[in-house]
Amino acid sequence: MRVGLRIPPCAPTGQIAELARHAEDAGFDEVWFPDSQLLWRDVFAVAAAAAAATSRVTLGTAVTNFVTRHPAVVASAARTVAELAPGRFLLGVGVGDSAVGPVGLRQSTGAELRAGMAVVRDLLGGDPVDFGTVRSRLRDPSPVEIHLAASGPRNLRLAGELADGAILLSGVAPAPLAAAITKVREGAGSRDVRITVSAYCRVTDDVPRAARELKPICARIAQNGGAPFLALAGVHVDVPSHLPGVYPDLVHAEDWNAAVQACDPYVSDEAATTFAREFCLYGTAEQIAERLATVREAGAHAVFLQHVGSYDLPHTLMTDIGTQVLPILRTRADVA
Structure with a gap:
């Protein structure tokens, strides 16, 4: 491959x-x-x-x-x-x-x-x-x-x-x-x-700590209709269609820390860790x-x-x- x-x-x-x-x-x-x-x-x-x-x-x-x-x-x-x-x-x-x-x-x-x-x-x-x-x-x-x-x-x-x-x-x-x-x-x-x-x-040897940075990615997938795919891997999130204050969008945010914080109410640390381990190559x-x-x-x-x-x-x-x-x-x- x-x-x-x-x-x-x-x-x-x-x-x-x-x-x-x-x-x-x-x-x-x-x-x-x-x-x-x-x-x-x-x-x-x-x-x-x-x-x-x-x-x-x-x-x-x-x-x-x-x-x-x-x-x-x-x-x-x-x-x-x-x-x-x-x-x-x-x-x-x-x-x-x-x-x-x-x-x-x-x-x-x-x-x-x-x-x-x-x-x-x-x-x-x-x-x-x-x-x-x-x-x-x-x-x-x-x-x-x-x-x-x-x-x-x-x-x-x-x-x-x-x-x-x-x-x-x-x-x-x-x-x-x-x-x-x-x-x-x-x-x-x-x-x-x-x-x-x-x-x-x-x-990384600390996936839970590193996974926080993935919250905007996870949230964007859910916004784009990918919540069922996330659920297949045990990642359950409910994200509104728009999160204000993030430019230009969640995946390409100029202020990544602000994007992570905007996603905190909708993507838990546990969900982010599961996302990192299942959907991503973190480890x-x-x-x-x-x-x-x-x-x-x-x-x-x-x-x-x-x-x-x-x-x-x-x-x-x-x-x-x-x-x-x-x-x-x-x-x-x-x-x-």
């Missing part, structure tokens, strides 16, 4: 590219960059810089969208980065989330995702596309794999039906993960679709390696790890995973 690292483009582009190179040197297989035009640097510019700084690691967007970016613009940008990183660029797309909310737009519907992916795939494949009254094509096309981020049943099936890969936002808890993979496979039928699991991660290096093995056995082909925080770089996570967890995984693979 391939192991990736999520790097928010929250620093000058040169620093992001340098960290991508360090992740490659540390043994990571993939590096993923999120896209939110007001929060971070432009995702395709950052991916291009990372392509020039690396030679082996796969690069991906996690994820861009078809609301703030027209599908034709997405296709052109993806083709350009793929030229700079031949065979090692993945186009991750999704509903928009933090890219659309701060500019007053709504997330993509399933129908809009379907239409956007069709346009991008046709353009990258060299086929003409009807844009209202005109029919156009992309010069110098180059196929790029499209991976759809999904959490709900309909988009999970859509990922299986149309995408080359599904990026699961369901965490690593066995029951929700199995349910999500089943939905992807229902949509895929006989097609092979790569399964990538996104997971918050921290190497010792040995425990994380064991959980990753379970994720692989569940059917995942890849996982990308992320730290809590949108405006600092994951230096600690990269170092801890690179020096403590990846050696365990390599030893087990050699033995197998």
Whole structure:
């Protein structure tokens, strides 16, 4: 199973590219960059810089969208980065989330995702596309794999039906993960679709203490309709649809301590600890390696790890995973 690292483009582009190179040197297989035009640097510019700084690691967007970016613009940008990183660029797309909310737009519907992916795939494949009254094509096309981020049943099936890969936002808890993979496979039928699991991660020997930082993540999942998935793993929370005073949202809060405090009445310390142990990869290096093995056995082909925080770089996570967890995984693979 391939192991990736999520790097928010929250620093000058040169620093992001340098960290991508360090992740490659540390043994990571993939590096993923999120896209939110007001929060971070432009995702395709950052991916291009990372392509020039690396030679082996796969690069991906996690994820861009078809609301703030027209599908034709997405296709052109993806083709350009793929030229700079031949065979090692993945186009991750999704509903928009933090890219659309701060500019007053709504997330993509399933129908809009379907239409956007069709346009991008046709353009990258060299086929003409009807844009209202005109029919156009992309010069110098180059196929790029499209991976759809999904959490709900309909988009999970859509990922299986149309995408080359599904990026699961369901965490690593066995029951929700199995349910999500089943939905992807229902949509895929006989097609092979790569399964990538996104997971918050921290190497620690004190999970209850570290878990407090996850309260906004847990609350946001509940707000987005994920309470039933949380309940499957024994995490029971009841969170209002909006918590005032957190900008721009719970997952990307500029003041993380304030976001944690805003969630305290709705996410108990016990619930946060269970969330950390079940949905996330919080624990010792040995425990994380064991959980990753379970994720692989569940059917995942890849996982990308992320730290809590949108405006600092994951230096600690990269170092801890690179020096403590990846050696365990390599030893087990050699033995197998």
